[in-house]
Amino acid sequence: MKCFSIKKVSLVSKKDLYIKLKEATTTLGVLRDVEISIDRIIYEEFEEPIGPTPMPSIKDLRSWDYTLLKRYRPFYMPFCELCCLCTFGKCDLSMGKRGACGLDMAAQQSRIVLLACCIGAATHTSHAKHLVEYLIERYGRDIPLDLGEGVGVEAPIVRLVTGIKPRTLRDLEDVLSYVDNQLIHLLASTHTGQEGDALDFESKVLHVGMMDHLAMEVADIAQISVMGFPKSDPDAPLIDSGFGIVDKSKPVIMVVGHNVPSAAGIIDYLIENGLLGQVEVTGLCCTAHDAARYNPRTKIIGPISWQVRYIRSGLPDVVVVDEQCIKTNLIDEARKVDAVFIATSEKNCQGLRDRTEDPVDEVVKDLVERREDGVLIFDAEKVGEVAVKAAIALAPKRRQYKEKPISREAIIEYAKRCIKCMECVRTCPNNLPIMDAMGAAAKGDLSILSGLYEQCIGCVKCEGVCRAKLPIHSMIVWADDVFEKETFKVRAGRGAIKDTEIRAVGGPIVFGEIPGVIAFVGCSNYAYGGRDVYEMSEEFAKRRYIILASGCAAMTLGMYKDEEGKTLYERFPGSFDAGGVVNVGSCVSNAHIAGAAIKIANIFARRPLRANYEEIADYVLNRVGAVGVAWGAMSQKAASIASGFWRLGVPVIVGPHGSKYRRALLGRSDREEDWVIYNARTGEKVYCEPAPEHLFYMAETKEEAIVMIAKLCMRPNDTTKGRAIKLSHYADLYKKFYNALPEDIHLFVRTPADIPITMKDEILALLKEKDWKEKTIPDPTLLPRLIRRRE
Amino acid sequence: MWRSEPWMKAEVPGTRRATIIEKPELAAELLKQGGRILVVCGNGVSTVLSKRSLLDYIVDVAEAVDAHIATSSMAYAKIKSRLTNATWISPMEVAHRVPDPEWMGLDGKGAYKTMVFIGLPYYMTxxxxxxxxxxxxxxxxxxxxxxxxxxASWSLRNMNIGEWEQFLEALVNKLKA
Known part of the structure; x- marks a missing residue:
């Protein structure tokens, strides 16, 4: 006998106990050469019994995935019809052909989706690992997790998936080891000659999404617990935001990316040296959110799409990049305006020399005297000192860059050089009419050009293809000076939702009296500008849905004002309650959105949480009227975040560019057999209703999305009162945009008591026309094991 | 050459590409012989051209060939006011149903033989x-x-708005003739 493996406690690779016995006499007999290795000893303090699926492997939740995928079937839109992943190819998979490996088009598309989601989840996991390692190095493994007063269930996703109740940073390492393990298997399944079935690829997509949510939760609860972020605070501070809040007279540091330690290093250095307030710390993307959570004097410039325009404004003296979603040629942009560049992540070295071990003053001198365009520093504290010293030394020398970089006259002169080749228009992701704008600008009318500003996503591809070498992006941004004057308020990310808040609103959400929880998440790849996100969230906040936000979408929400000059964060409270507008924080804070849904099942409905994924997901799908909206979703991370929500039973809507994820998960309201569920009270299989109708939906316009959001908030468990409220919003919104009652409203009326009183006559008339029949409101479940009584 | 390239430069297609419809006569013939036709409209159908709105042309086409219109665009109310055979449904959802051999169409009368697309963002189409x-x-x-x-099986080539309007006008005339 070589080795025992004791599965239930074998959670991680670190060896806590290793016993080697040459010979042991036992009641069973004599054992020779016995080796016992116990990976980790868990001190069992979790009073809740372990559920059916602790640390599930790929196969363990497959039946749940198939239950979902049978109802929400994939519609594949091959973005590429060829496969070039191995040397058999290229293989043409179109029109029913198979590749040399045997894969068909559907499987190839789902394989690419899985690859994208593996990239996304690996990125969050890597981020979480770096954060946990950084915090352990600074504060030790045994530092307790503390999400704030009123948060008893500190890590709902970790508890639900792994069965671990994490108490310290050390416990989070265990969780990440499990995620690592699963990610390796998931990625391996995309190799040539492995998985061959589209639905099994899809099941793995859902599994990787769940891993992604674990990693995000680990990352955010670690940084909240240790770094002094707001702890579930509905009154987290309002952060100055926008381009206009930067004090040009001071040295300016720009931080961009997602991983906060280097930004925290800058803030620490400023505080320790009495310089806070004398140097501007400004951020973009999620690092801005987290730096503002770390210190509210950080200024949030804007979302990822503003990276280039901000550097071109000349304001930042120093550009500090960490990881994820950073435009990879920012160093070139920084060079053009004599700003210095500091890269800080092993994942993003930019070809720079590693100066981590060099004396600070030497590095600063090299940067300020332009001996090097940029440096690579892996030590967050040293990044802080170098960035601040370099910014202070550089700012007086860079004053000429801090004025408007391109004048009105220069824009007109440039426009006259346009040769009208249309390359810019045909390259612009939003197909903006740049050529027409250039024509008008050449005649002195800059209005069309400045009108493009709102819809420009800052990709700068137009400049790369311009045959006349025009600085098109800069011309659009500075055709007007509105941009430079913009100031907003964004509420700092509050982190988790309190258990006490869940107790207060769990009932109204599950019964439908709070008509829905809508999360605006993700990137800023908007097809028609960010105003869509603002208008959608305002619409539903006014209707007293609960609005959650994270990442770039959370910034976009704060970038528009009402007639009184107030942003949504100033108009609506930050509490998880009807009519609240809640910024949970950065990308990794999305975990708290999933966590809130899970907590409703656990805290309000008392469903067992520990390692009980299927039951909780079944509860969320059938009872929690939550919808995610990633209107500008761009990244692979956005894909993996969405897939984690799908497995949990939360539908996701994306904007038009989201169609490039090449696969929708759509229900068929016309197929009654797809909507048969168990009535847990009786065990009967009954036709329920198409709710929620879709799991992954792409909308063309914000109006379509608004109507679909209201519809997807309906759940089979809604009480008649709750359903009447939800139907009144659905019908009212549909009427507002399409001037009629929704043609499918009869599908969602179960009994006459569901009908909103103010629309009774017209809905009754429609029901009559559709030959509607009353239905029983079931106690809905898709899991036979949850049936309480069988008949 | 550019007229028969994908409009968005990077949207390089696979090995089978659409046949170009050079003349309105061919489009009219394809539609007349198209069997049961579903017209899928995006929000772009609200565009006003120099003589009429795009919507007017499309409704004329649909009426002429007894087609059903599927749209989730803001033009739905206007379309519905002129055409009974119109359903509010997202283009993606319709496309999801079409491969199902048992699907009987939005009006329950049978599968579609031809689908016409107009007015969606280029990349969505x-x-x-x-x-x-x-x-x-x-x-x-x-x-x-x-x-x-x-x-597509058949597509117009890249053209300017004036050429397009002329094409649509001629197409409607051919269908009505």
Missing amino acids: WLILTGLKNFAQSVKTISLDRFYQPN
């Missing part, structure tokens, strides 16, 4: 068409947008 091309091969697809859509 590009993607929906590639879905149909690969998973609903019995359905012929026609793009009436003014940009070449390589994943």
